[in-house]
Amino acid sequence: MRSEPIRVALLGCGTVGGEVARLLTEQAGELAARAGAPVELAGIAVRRPDKHPELPPELLTADAAKLVTAEDVDVVVELIGGIEPTRTWLLDALRAGKSVVTANKALLSEHSAELSEAADASGADLYFEAAVAGAIPLLRPLRESLAGDRITRVMGIVNGTTNYILSAMDSTGAGYAEALDEASRLGYAEADPTADVDGYDAASKAAILASLAFHTRVTAADVHREGIAAVTASDIAAAKMLNRTVKLLAICERVTSEDGGESVSARVHPVMIPRAHQLAGVSGAFNAVYVEADAAGELMFYGQGAGGAPTASAVLGDLVAVARNRVLGGLGPRESAHAGLPVRPMGQTPTRYHVSLDVADRPGVLAQVAQVFAANGVSIAAVRQRDRLSTASLVIVTHLAPDAALESTVDEIGKMDVVREVVSVMRVEGEDQ
Amino acid sequence: MRSEPIRVALLGCGTVGGEVARLLTEQAGELAARAGAPVELAGIAVRRPDKHPELPPELLTADAAKLVTAEDVDVVVELIGGIEPTRTWLLDALRAGKSVVTANKALLSEHSAELSEAADASGADLYFEAAVAGAIPLLRPLRESLAGDRITRVMGIVNGTTNYILSAMDSTGAGYAEALDEASRLGYAEADPTADVDGYDAASKAAILASLAFHTRVTAADVHREGIAAVTASDIAAAKMLNRTVKLLAICERVTSEDGGESVSARVHPVMIPRAHQLAGVSGAFNAVYVEADAAGELMFYGQGAGGAPTASAVLGDLVAVARNRVLGGLGPRESAHAGLPVRPMGQTPTRYHVSLDVADRPGVLAQVAQVFAANGVSIAAVRQRDRLSTASLVIVTHLAPDAALESTVDEIGKMDVVREVVSVMRVEGEDQ
Known part of the structure; x- marks a missing residue:
């Protein structure tokens, strides 16, 4: 020595x-x-x-x-x-x-x-x-262990504060404001929780993860960002009906266009995932990140994300x-931005939506609603319809479509006479079992 | 370049x-x-x-x-x-x-x-x-990411073949021989499955993990090794009664003696773990490893272990x-055997046992059985007793005790007149919820 x-x-x-x-x-x-x-x-x-x-x-x-x-x-x-x-x-x-x-x-x-x-x-x-x-060894595996592989996707829970709040809303049925108050009282949220709840913290992490995973330069400004302040008790209840739960995820993907060109996408927003998904079991202040690579397949890293x-x-x-x-002597791995891939805007990123509606209880409503999806080029994966007193509830989960097409579909549906209320709109990830 | x-x-x-x-x-x-x-x-x-x-x-x-x-x-x-x-x-x-x-x-x-x-x-x-x-990035995190921390425990599923067989026994109720045949037929077990089912493969991995985690030299010969060939359908059924499942685990621990001296322990054997434990959900050919360190806390790594x-x-x-x-220029991390800790024999390693007995259905049997535990210095954590026709079933879970004391307790109990059959004996890890 x-x-x-x-x-x-x-x-x-x-x-x-x-x-x-x-x-x-x-x-x-x-x-x-x-x-x-x-x-x-x-x-x-x-x-x-x-x-x-x-x-x-x-x-x-x-x-x-x-x-x-x-x-x-x-x-x-x-x-x-x-x-x-x-x-x-x-x-x-x-x-x-x-x-x-x-x-x-x-x-x-x-x-x-x-x-x-x-x-x-x-x-x-x-x-x-x-x-x-x-504490989770994540960047070293991405930079070094997987240096000989081709990473296609990184998806995870990277902010403990929002995970604590969403876990609380899921288990108690509380609304967002109430759960945030509780988190602040217990020290899980800062006095000014903006960086956490509005997704800025997670977006910074998504930029770093995407840069390392895809060997290209992604900054926080390139990351589409939605926080959890708009998540309602109705959203959580709608997720429960589908045997799902809501998590704030950072999702970084390699996307191949129809013409074979590659780009990357990085986003942070609330997502409904199946309760059987391994990320669904990550509660409180813990973090967990999934990595998918061509040769390695699926990997998961789990541990304490802060403290x-x-x-x-x-x-x-x-x-x-x-x-x-x-x-x-010697040097650690350098930044590798050699791939130089473009960042795909959120509107062109393929996502799937869950939409829960209260509609007029009369024949033909489903057909009218389905027509709006079709007109926007969005394919429907599953529909559940339930009658109540004078209204019916309609729950729709789509196949993958460009996020902008999904957004305009929801806009149009919200303006239909037969739609009394858009109860919940949220992106979904993971297959139902 | x-x-x-x-x-x-x-x-x-x-x-x-x-x-x-x-x-x-x-x-x-x-x-x-x-x-x-x-x-x-x-x-x-x-x-x-x-x-x-x-x-x-x-x-x-x-x-x-x-x-x-x-x-x-x-x-x-x-x-x-x-x-x-x-x-x-x-x-x-x-x-x-x-x-x-x-x-x-x-x-x-x-x-x-x-x-x-x-x-x-x-x-x-x-x-x-x-x-x-x-494919799981595990050794690099142990050698490098956690180089500034003090690892206390590494525990995981590191052999896909045995995990596949135990998963099958758990889900179908099949016996060991039947599940092994099925695994061979589907290509999950080699023509000669000895290295996997007798725990040699997992023991080699435990030796490598213990060496890296504790900065000391541990060879395969230092690892206590039991395979899964002795796991019976009764063991699996007994585990189910306790809301547990059986996994073949590699467990490497840092053990501090009463005099403050440190040693390490490395072992591979079947273990009953609670179904709510994250390792319980790892099925088929997947691997997963828990790492506990003083500063980092609990970490988990999950992915495909072979192929x-x-x-x-x-x-x-x-x-x-x-x-x-x-x-x-430069060199990767070298072997670090500087800690030079002794390897503690299995008999002195603290473990917990589950023991399931068929006993004579008459008053005083529990007292007699409990007396044998006490005489061997083994403290009982929980007992469940159930009457059947002419016999009673007695299920005992102990607190931590030296493995040798547990082993001799079970030997003695097996020879008691009031004990008709020792139905299942297995070590347990993880707290019940």
Whole structure:
């Protein structure tokens, strides 16, 4: 083992950073054995050093800009988040030849090209396993284990807060507002839950997953995004009637057009999936991601998607890899955007819809409704009709069609005289058993 | 990208080797982009070159010993299996500085020390993702993603043949012999199923998993091994009564003694697990492995554990990694046996038992049976008693106790006059709900 240590600058010392600092000290011997050299903290940048009496004062600094390019720093671990000034600090660090380990999904989903280029230019490493699905080893398998395969689809639950809320709505029948209140009270939702419930967090992760899976550049702006605020108790009840449940999924697909041209699609929205589907059983704050590849077939990864210790585990795994690369020479996998595939707009992405309607209880209504689907080129997979007092309920599940065609079908149906109410509209994934 | 190719010697061209050869040709452009250089076949060693008209004749050779050390070979991909002469060929290749990618679990579980030392000495890579759980990216996460964490337990279904047979017994009520016949007929069991049904295959995998997870050396001989041939329809029925099912599990644990000393335990045997357990839902030829670590918490990996294409996916992922290391400089993770923990014998490993008895239907029997448990220091967690005509059925689940104490308890109970038949004895894992 080399005696000269690998020296680490830690940016941010909140829940995750605190765990990283603790484990770096407690597991020092183990980490050194695995990295091939001692791994030491060179400094910790925090906004208010006087607020951290638990940390060694000689390590603390408020001057992150200076710390990231300090002579004796080998690796920068960034756990602050946000775009600026973090982006500038990490670019400065990479340009100075420091390797970077970050959990910053927002930054990566917008600026990974710039960061990768800076890393390439100076021969530094850029690792970010903790940015998606917390402790679950997911990015390394995508980048490395499946490097000889052709990934066709990545689909998963990548946001714990929304999964907690939807699980609660499913099990208690509560509405969205009530379930969100409960999640906030128990600490599963932030004071400002926008990034989670409106799908921004999941969209950043979808951009990172799609980029790695398809070797092409996908940014957060390329991801179609719908959150869960519009999911109603009626939607959940409609799903139950079909033996399904509602999950917020990130779905990244390779799509082949009729002319054989390839493109990719990345989207985040609520989906009805069969209760027998493995993702349906993932409840509370857990994450799970399905990967489909030509040779490997179906794979699933499951574990804790957030939290101090789980995220710190992923950060330390990256830190050991980066340290080993410094000790032995060599570099981790680079960004691979060589495929350069276009991103298909949501309107052209094939999806399937579930539509639940209250209609006038008189003959011929189904025929009229079915005619609207047909006129829009949408094929119906299944219909259930049930009579009530003066109305009938009509539940329709479609085959795959371009999302825009489905959307305009639903628009038209909503305006029909015979349709009293559109009770629930939601995309579906997975076969019924 | 480098123009000089990475040249690959392929040993064996059966189901997996054929897929690897096919993908190397079909995906040549993609693989080159990911590896940083073209990846080309330098030769294919097969026993009878004349039996392979589908392969380019100029690549075929029967002389594996010569191929593995040929001047123009950079990487050897071994898909022959068995110990000798494969061991000699791979040692020769590593000593000549060739990197090795292998799926040979039997060889690795007995000779990994020797192979690792040869790789270290010449600065070559040794990768073997395909040796455990086929296409599932499992070894790379253990070696790399979790390198900064402390793994406490690895538990999973790592043999598809036995899982298929046990799934069939569970769903049809068939006995072992009948289910095995069916599996053979459908191609899920080999003509000689010994390696699978007697647990040798799973034990090799357990040795590899324990070594990587605990950074210590565990060989196949260290693994306690029981196959599924003794699992009866009564065992399956007893499990059903408890809302459990029977799976053949590989279980690797870090065990801390009362004096604080650490050791590891590795075992393969049939286990009753609750039907609500995620591993209970893994049916047919699929594999799934749970990993528990201090910081990461619970993780699960799921996918196809065998088959030509899935295994080839894992081999190619390793091949790309090894090729990248050649192109960029650097080396993959080495064997890490630095922890040097002792392997705890099965008798001292804490387990829990389920025991189902037919006993004489008279007062005081439960007290007598309970007395035997107590005398052996085994604490009872739950008892169910049911009267039949002239006998009563007694079902006991214990708390954790050393396996040897449980075994001698069951021996003694079997000899009691009041016990008419020991209907089922099996270890249990997982909490009841």
